[in-house]
Amino acid sequence: MMELIINSFKESADVKLAFVELYAQQILDVGKIIAQALKDGNKLLLFGNGGSAADAQHIAAEIVGRFKKERKALPAIALTTDTSVLTAVGNDYGFETIFERQIEALCMPGDVVIGITTSGNSENVIRGLSKAHALGATTVAFTGRKGGKVVDVAHYSFIVPSYDTARIQECHITLGHVLCELIDNLL
Ligand SMILES: O=C(CO)[C@@H](O)[C@H](O)[C@H](O)[C@H](O)COP(=O)(O)O
Numbered sequence: 001m002m003e004l005i006i007n008s009f010k011e012s013a014d015v016k017l018a019f020v021e022l023y024a025q026q027i028l029d030v031g032k033i034i035a036q037a038l039k040d041g042n043k044l045l046l047f048g049n050g051g052s053a054a055d056a057q058h059i060a061a062e063i064v065g066r067f068k069k070e071r072k073a074l075p076a077i078a079l080t081t082d083t084s085v086l087t088a089v090g091n092d093y094g095f096e097t098i099f100e101r102q103i104e105a106l107c108m109p110g111d112v113v114i115g116i117t118t119s120g121n122s123e124n125v126i127r128g129l130s131k132a133h134a135l136g137a138t139t140v141a142f143t144g145r146k147g148g149k150v151v152d153v154a155h156y157s158f159i160v161p162s163y164d165t166a167r168i169q170e171c172h173i174t175l176g177h178v179l180c181e182l183i184d185n186l187l
């Protein structure tokens with residue numbers, strides 16, 4: 001059990017170090033794009049399933065509330081929170097459409113849309129990002145493993161180099177926090 005505990009923390013740290021080696025420049029590029037979009041009056045939309053739904057909400061909360069610096073409120077919406085919309089759309093059109101339909105309703109050209117999926121193959125996330133791409137938003141995938149099909153509908157993909165869902169999620173939330181800090185500093 002002690003070994004399990006120590007290995008989990010070590011793996012989490014190793015995955016994050018490998019990730020930043022690969023993606024430091026792209027993190028800065030995407031941070032600048034989101035900051036500019038928010039400056040221009042556009043918004044950030046986010047979604048994912050399970051732990052990634054929690055990550056979407058967590059990041060939206062940092063943007064609407066505050067991260068580290070005192071600044072004005074900024075527009076970010078997690079599309080994972082309205083149970084009436086999620087159940088109506090899921091029930092009437094299918095679970096794979098729950099993000100796509102909300103993107104159709106809310107996404108404007110110039111917005112930035114982040115889809116979070118550790119496998120890269122969740123149909124509802126792929127369809128949500130695909131619709132956002134078609135509507136003229138900048139699309140960003142937080143993914144893992146081999147990237148999955150979601151990379152085909154994303155302008156920018158962050159593929160965490162791990163096959164362990166928990167380790168991928170831990171890197172995704174670090175990425176989300178770093179983007180929030182960049183946004184704070186770039187605005
Ligand atoms: O948090 C976890 C596992 O750590 C789970 O809730 C996990 O998010 C769910 O199984 C998701 O449905 C996985 O979907 P995805 O990341 O492959 O898109």
Ligand SMILES: [Zn+2]
Pocket residue numbers: 051165166169
């Ligand atoms: Zn989890």
